[in-house]
Amino acid sequence: MCRYLCNSKLHVLQIKRKLLGHIQMLSLILIWVLIVMICYQYRRRNIVLLGSKLPGPKGHPIIGHALMFYGKPEKAFKKFNQLSKQFKEIIALWIGPQLHVVILCAKYTEIILKNSRSTVKSEEYQFLKSWLGDSILISEGAKFRRNKKLLTPSFHVLNLKQYTHVFGEYAQKLNCDLEEKANGEEFDIHPFLSLTTMYVLLETSLGVKTETLGVDALDYAEAVERLGRCAHQRVYKVWLRFNAIFRFSKLRQTQEKYLKVVHPLTERVIAERKKSYLNGDSDERSWPLFIDGFFKARDEQGQGLSDQEIKDEVMTMMFAGQDTTTVSVGFALSLLGLNPDIQDKLVMEIDKVFGDSERALDYEDCKNLPYMEQVIQETWRLYPPIPLMGKMPTEDIQLDEYTLPKGCTIAVMIMKVHRDPSQYPRPNVFDPDNFLPERIKQRSPYSFIPFSAGHRTCIGQRYAMLLIKVLLANILRRYTVTSTVPMKEFQLAAQTTLKRKDGFRIRLRKRHIETIH
Numbered sequence: 001m002c003r004y005l006c007n008s009k010l011h012v013l014q015i016k017r018k019l020l021g022h023i024q025m026l027s028l029i030l031i032w033v034l035i036v037m038i039c040y041q042y043r044r045r046n047i048v049l050l051g052s053k054l055p056g057p058k059g060h061p062i063i064g065h066a067l068m069f070y071g072k073p074e075k076a077f078k079k080f081n082q083l084s085k086q087f088k089e090i091i092a093l094w095i096g097p098q099l100h101v102v103i104l105c106a107k108y109t110e111i112i113l114k115n116s117r118s119t120v121k122s123e124e125y126q127f128l129k130s131w132l133g134d135s136i137l138i139s140e141g142a143k144f145r146r147n148k149k150l151l152t153p154s155f156h157v158l159n160l161k162q163y164t165h166v167f168g169e170y171a172q173k174l175n176c177d178l179e180e181k182a183n184g185e186e187f188d189i190h191p192f193l194s195l196t197t198m199y200v201l202l203e204t205s206l207g208v209k210t211e212t213l214g215v216d217a218l219d220y221a222e223a224v225e226r227l228g229r230c231a232h233q234r235v236y237k238v239w240l241r242f243n244a245i246f247r248f249s250k251l252r253q254t255q256e257k258y259l260k261v262v263h264p265l266t267e268r269v270i271a272e273r274k275k276s277y278l279n280g281d282s283d284e285r286s287w288p289l290f291i292d293g294f295f296k297a298r299d300e301q302g303q304g305l306s307d308q309e310i311k312d313e314v315m316t317m318m319f320a321g322q323d324t325t326t327v328s329v330g331f332a333l334s335l336l337g338l339n340p341d342i343q344d345k346l347v348m349e350i351d352k353v354f355g356d357s358e359r360a361l362d363y364e365d366c367k368n369l370p371y372m373e374q375v376i377q378e379t380w381r382l383y384p385p386i387p388l389m390g391k392m393p394t395e396d397i398q399l400d401e402y403t404l405p406k407g408c409t410i411a412v413m414i415m416k417v418h419r420d421p422s423q424y425p426r427p428n429v430f431d432p433d434n435f436l437p438e439r440i441k442q443r444s445p446y447s448f449i450p451f452s453a454g455h456r457t458c459i460g461q462r463y464a465m466l467l468i469k470v471l472l473a474n475i476l477r478r479y480t481v482t483s484t485v486p487m488k489e490f491q492l493a494a495q496t497t498l499k500r501k502d503g504f505r506i507r508l509r510k511r512h513i514e515t516i517h
């Protein structure tokens with residue numbers, strides 16, 4: 001009995017000792033967590049202090065405004081729109097511990113983009129890294145400057161001139177594909193446009209004919225679209241921003257699946273092209289490919305781009321150029337379908353250039369379509385394909401009485417800047433005359449930034465304008481467009497590009513069929 005009591009006392013003592021050990025360990029962990037948190041908060045004191053002085057809605061402790069933007073992209077976009085009615089120039093939002101400052105007006109956009117050396121791309125661009133590597137869309141500093149310099153000559157106007165007939169060929173193919181929809185019901189033109197721009201980019205950048213790629217071209221198009229979506233989901237699903245969580249997520253598996261389509265295909269096509277470039281093989285092609293320009297490029301030290309760099313840049317061109325041009329044409333057709341007077345004026349301009357001729361469009365024709373250019377610019381104003389850009393200040397930036405702290409995220413809301421009422425008297429009205437030279441002169445150049453501005457401006461803007469002109473001119477030579485969904489009922493969603501969730505719904509009616517091919 002006595003022995004039993006002694007044993008149980010010993011046992012209790014051991015449990016007490018173990019418990020004490022656990023409590024000590026737990027206290028140590030808690031102290032460590034507390035120290036880390038204090039250090040973290042101490043480092044962020046500037047962001048917290050300056051952020052608290054910026055205008056914005058009231059958020060919750062710890063999660064901030066994260067819940068406001070949780071859900072589908074169209075819901076987040078709607079929320080943004082509501083907030084921008086309340087806060088006209090600038091909004092501070094906390095997504096967890098990260099301060100996001102949304103810029104809505106031309107005045108502050110000018111200060112940020114003019115100071116472009118005081119900002120770098122925001123950390124959200126890193127979500128593209130496993131796909132696009134360290135391409136010029138993502139990289140910073142010396143690497144960015146060198147590679148942008150090496151890539152820019154490929155977009156020279158002399159090259160673009162030669163692309164016009166490639167664009168024209170695919171525009172004619174598009175018209176043939178649209179034949180089945182002509183004189184029928186309203187339909188979504190997005191899938192037709194998306195394939196066309198993908199084929200054009202594959203052919204002008206890599207020299208790949210759709211016939212040779214066959215079903216791979218469709219897989220590639222789908223993979224590019226899905227990878228863009230994956231990156232976007234990491235932006236608004238806050239927990240997936242953390243690599244430690246993302247690594248084990250379903251989204252990562254989806255991303256891997258599509259990377260396995262895009263990477264090997266790009267590598268294969270580049271390798272084949274490089275072989276024939278190095279062998280000096282001649283082909284029937286009369287225009288220079290982006291990729292040949294990338295092979296040729298040399299820096300001051302005589303160094304060219306590595307195979308990895310070429311692959312990253314090629315994939316970036318496909319990503320940055322395809323969806324942006326697709327939605328530009330989609331929105332332009334939707335708007336023209338709603339505004340028959342503007343469409344008539346544009347068609348008159350096109351008919352003046354071509355008359356009854358069936359000839360294909362050339363570069364000089366594109367220069368003779370100034371009203372078309374105004375229509376495209378006004379479309380970009382109302383529906384900029386890239387609706388917002390993320391920057392991170394590397395030093396505090398002063399905007400009147402507000403200070404944007406170093407390390408916060410700046411989101412330049414291009415779509416709102418383009419509708420700044422101090423710059424556009426009727427900001428929500430589709431009026432291509434906004435781009436008459438005398439009106440442009442009256443505005444800040446930063447009130448229209450579809451391609452950004454400063455040293456990070458889009459490399460493909462002239463390419464995009466030319467391609468969109470060719471596609472629109474060809475469609476309007478053959479068809480009259482009508483559309484019934486009014487602008488305020490467009491269901492907008494900002495993924496990486498701005499889209500209509502309800503589709504680019506239009507009707508096509510054939511024009512004088514016998515004269516136009």
Ligand code: HEM
Nearest residue numbers: 136137320321324385386389450451452456458459460464
């Ligand atoms: C309507 C069509 C287009 C629009 C609205 C557009 C818009 C933009 C914008 C806003 C940026 C800046 C992004 C940022 O800083 O976050 C950008 C960058 C870029 N775009 Fe475009 N883009 C278009 C077409 C193209 C095309 C056709 C290409 C290439 C074939 C292209 C290639 C690039 C590249 C490589 C960058 C990165 C430039 C840099 O960071 O210096 N874009 N684009």
